[in-house]
Amino acid sequence: MADWKSRLVELGVELPAVAAPVAAYVPAVRTGDLVYTSGQLPFVDGALPVSGKVGGPVDADTANSQARICALNALAAIDALVGLDSxxxxxxxxxxxxxxxxxxxxxxxxxxxxxxxxxxxxxAGVHARSAVGVAELPLGAPVEVELIVEVR
Structure with missing residues (x-):
């Protein structure tokens, strides 16, 4: 079994608490050997550090760092459901x-x-991907990320 949590420690990254859903859904669902996360916004301590459209008030570099936070929040949702090391x-x-x-x-x-x-x-992190431009995201977030992971 992999030790992904130790890898986060090596990277100096701490899993946050799972972000509370902003509507009628759950943060992650398992079916068979797959876990699907709901779209994760870049919440830090329950708040969005930046808001607005990318290419407008939010520059691409800032949005890139916000996408990283989204992925971290998705990992927190996976960890809460099945354990990150699975x-x-x-x-x-x-x-x-x-x-x-x-x-x-x-x-x-x-x-x-x-x-x-x-x-x-x-x-094990190499993946297929879609990157889509949209008019608006919930709460004015600049980015949202969802993951599909295989688990044991």
């Missing part, structure tokens, strides 16, 4: 970027999540 591999990342008109750098923004997952899981 993860076999990251299967897919879906990232949504609240995009100002003309902004086309969604893949670079969602790299914040993808690169973080690579740091944590190494080869």
């Amino acid at each position: 993860v076999v591999r990251v299967v897919k990342v879906v990232g949504f970027v609240a995009s100002a008109e003309g902004f086309t750098g969604q893949p670079g923004v969602i790299n914040g999540a993808s690169e973080f997952l690579g740091e944590v899981f190494g080869d």
